[in-house]
Amino acid sequence: MSNVTNGAIAKASHRKKIHDWVVVIILLVLLVAAFTISANTGTIRLSPMELFSTLFGQGTPQQELILFEFRLPRMVISILIGAGLAVSGCIMQGVSRNSLADPGILGINAGAGLMVMLFVLLFPSMQTMNSLFLLPALALIGSGAAAILIYALSYKKGEGISPTRLLLSGIGVAAGISAAMIIMTLKLTPESYTFVANWLAGSIWGSNWKFVMALLPWLIVLLPFAYYKANVMNVLNLGDQTASGLGTPIEKERILLLAAAVGLASSSVSVSGGIGFVGLVAPHLARKLVGPKHKMLLVTCALVGALLVLVADTITRALPLQKEIPTGLIVAIIGAPYFLYLLSRSKG
Amino acid sequence: MKLSESSDSPAQSNHNQPPTQFHSRPWAASLILTAGLALLAFGIALSLSFGAASIKLEEVWNAVFHFNPELQNHQIIWEIRLPRILGGVLIGVCFAVAGAIMQGMTRNPLADSGLLGLNSGASLTMAICFALFPGTSFLQLMLYSFVGAALAVVMVYGTSAISKSGITPVRLVLAGAAVTALLSALGDTISLYFNVGQDLAFWYAGGLSGTKWVQLGIVVPWVVAAFIGALMLSRSITLLSLGDEIALSLGQRTGMVKVAGMILVLILAGAAVSLVGSIGFVGLIIPHITRKLVGVDYRWIIPCSAIMGALLIVFADLAARMINAPEETPVGVLIALIGVPFFLYLARKERRAL
Numbered sequence: 001m002s003n004v005t006n007g008a009i010a011k012a013s014h015r016k017k018i019h020d021w022v023v024v025i026i027l028l029v030l031l032v033a034a035f036t037i038s039a040n041t042g043t044i045r046l047s048p049m050e051l052f053s054t055l056f057g058q059g060t061p062q063q064e065l066i067l068f069e070f071r072l073p074r075m076v077i078s079i080l081i082g083a084g085l086a087v088s089g090c091i092m093q094g095v096s097r098n099s100l101a102d103p104g105i106l107g108i109n110a111g112a113g114l115m116v117m118l119f120v121l122l123f124p125s126m127q128t129m130n131s132l133f134l135l136p137a138l139a140l141i142g143s144g145a146a147a148i149l150i151y152a153l154s155y156k157k158g159e160g161i162s163p164t165r166l167l168l169s170g171i172g173v174a175a176g177i178s179a180a181m182i183i184m185t186l187k188l189t190p191e192s193y194t195f196v197a198n199w200l201a202g203s204i205w206g207s208n209w210k211f212v213m214a215l216l217p218w219l220i221v222l223l224p225f226a227y228y229k230a231n232v233m234n235v236l237n238l239g240d241q242t243a244s245g246l247g248t249p250i251e252k253e254r255i256l257l258l259a260a261a262v263g264l265a266s267s268s269v270s271v272s273g274g275i276g277f278v279g280l281v282a283p284h285l286a287r288k289l290v291g292p293k294h295k296m297l298l299v300t301c302a303l304v305g306a307l308l309v310l311v312a313d314t315i316t317r318a319l320p321l322q323k324e325i326p327t328g329l330i331v332a333i334i335g336a337p338y339f340l341y342l343l344s345r346s347k348g
Numbered sequence: 349m350k351l352s353e354s355s356d357s358p359a360q361s362n363h364n365q366p367p368t369q370f371h372s373r374p375w376a377a378s379l380i381l382t383a384g385l386a387l388l389a390f391g392i393a394l395s396l397s398f399g400a401a402s403i404k405l406e407e408v409w410n411a412v413f414h415f416n417p418e419l420q421n422h423q424i425i426w427e428i429r430l431p432r433i434l435g436g437v438l439i440g441v442c443f444a445v446a447g448a449i450m451q452g453m454t455r456n457p458l459a460d461s462g463l464l465g466l467n468s469g470a471s472l473t474m475a476i477c478f479a480l481f482p483g484t485s486f487l488q489l490m491l492y493s494f495v496g497a498a499l500a501v502v503m504v505y506g507t508s509a510i511s512k513s514g515i516t517p518v519r520l521v522l523a524g525a526a527v528t529a530l531l532s533a534l535g536d537t538i539s540l541y542f543n544v545g546q547d548l549a550f551w552y553a554g555g556l557s558g559t560k561w562v563q564l565g566i567v568v569p570w571v572v573a574a575f576i577g578a579l580m581l582s583r584s585i586t587l588l589s590l591g592d593e594i595a596l597s598l599g600q601r602t603g604m605v606k607v608a609g610m611i612l613v614l615i616l617a618g619a620a621v622s623l624v625g626s627i628g629f630v631g632l633i634i635p636h637i638t639r640k641l642v643g644v645d646y647r648w649i650i651p652c653s654a655i656m657g658a659l660l661i662v663f664a665d666l667a668a669r670m671i672n673a674p675e676e677t678p679v680g681v682l683i684a685l686i687g688v689p690f691f692l693y694l695a696r697k698e699r700r701a702l
Contacts, residue, residue: 099522153692153696154696156696165696168458168691168692168694169692171691172688172691172692173688173692175628175629175684175687175688175691176684176685176688178684179680179681179684179685179688180681182549182678182680182681183677183678183681185546185549186549186678188546190546193545193546193549194540194543194545197536197539197540197545197546198540201533201536201537201540276529277529277533280525280526280529321541323540323541325537325540325541326536326537326540328533329533329534329536329537329540332529332530332532332533333530333533333534333537335529336526336527336529336530336533337530339526340503340507340523340526340527340530343507343508343511343519343522343523343526344507344508344510344511345511345512
């Protein structure tokens, strides 16, 4: 560092800041564009002009009905769960220092899926409107229980939680839960099977304002919390020894952050079903765009996640098929090749 | 480097020693082979006699070696139980040997055909056949599932290979996870769209009980050929398991060996998936236990893994039929119930980063 002056460092960091903001602004523009296109997609088309006039209360009753009752809640939910899952994945990757970590791999989806499956199996007649509000609660309990189990299994006295152990325990528990679900699959009626299969594959079924309201409080609390803890995650990324050398209470911070990640993921999954790939891809892409510092990373990550799910959901509605394909599958079909591309370009 | 970790290895002092010198325990391996075969025969006999109709071992013997088509019990054993049990033996061998080859070649203790996307590739082609070509014959199903497994291998290896820093275990697992996600999403899309999901689930879960002689006749030649191939390749795999550099310095053509090994793996995994669907953990557990018992020489690991894999499936299947008789628990579920704690145990022990 001796031949680099302080001025040059300051200049470089200034340039980095500008670059980061440009990235964020571009993502926001893309999100607005995707929003406009998405609002336009469906059997009844709304031109951008009609869309904006309807948004500001100038549309026909029919346009208002379509936009406010059907499309808008679904789009808002797509954006919210995209951001929630992406940030959850970002926290998990940061805390476990492992780029493989995501809510799906860590058993959150499996835990939620198991509860949904159990519910459908035990109360096949209750798949009516009122059960739709019970399901998110059950999913939340299931994913929380899975998360606690995984944490307990990867805890070792004296050593605490090792990142690799956490990941492997997650994979193991997820596999065990999937095995249990296979037995149940065989006992389901074809109708219940279709419902569960769609749920597991991640179809955004909770598309009305009540679900938005159920989801919003979680995100309002947990997203800022993650941002507030960004520096802690930066320190944790340096490794356990360095982090504790810098005076960070590692175990406590890790539990807090993981709890936040689980809360984000399971509240999102409870509304969206098992969308699995967002938490893996979005943080990788965001890291490519703005680097590993968590303050910018979390913001970028939330935007990328929201964009990814919104685009995927728009595609499911745009496809000229008789049956709707669950959004989670589209996310995986877009996300996985991109992830492979990233992997082939990365070093080390 | 791998060798420096094991200071008691004679190879450190002399690189030209044959690979049998690396902590190999031929006597343990021979014991496993003989005792394992005896135990397997016992398991098969037990399994043949147990079922809805309980049949005495003596009659089992007669049914197998002096088959009399007039007797109903002989019919049950010959037409229903024997193919099922032989199918179990076969898939046990397939998944275990495939796992052993992969773990040896990739030097990744967590490699198995499920983890690296092969099973999901084979399952995808199965979903396509079920949805679009309902009348597909079993031979075609099996060949297609080779293609599916190969697709996954090409994607996983291609991604790792074109990257700047080459194929590393971490990259391989990451690519495997992504390819699994992609291929199973495609498979799910197809099965949801064409409403064949539950049919597929039944096919997979009931795979072992539905095994027929015709299917076995089609699968056996492939598996036998792949198994012989694996034995022929086993010495090279041992060298690869010591690391590419050492293998190269000992005159191995590592690229050739890897391609040959991968072809064997996808024949084995593809055949097994087409028979019973994706059963995880066999390929993970068995090679680990075998390595613990017989050392690091793949000339012993591969045959011993085959025996132990067959044993695991035969006894798991027996247990699966006993637990909730006369109803059957899918054998894959039971294996997962054994496999998950084992995997968690490995995970607790695992010190290296992935």
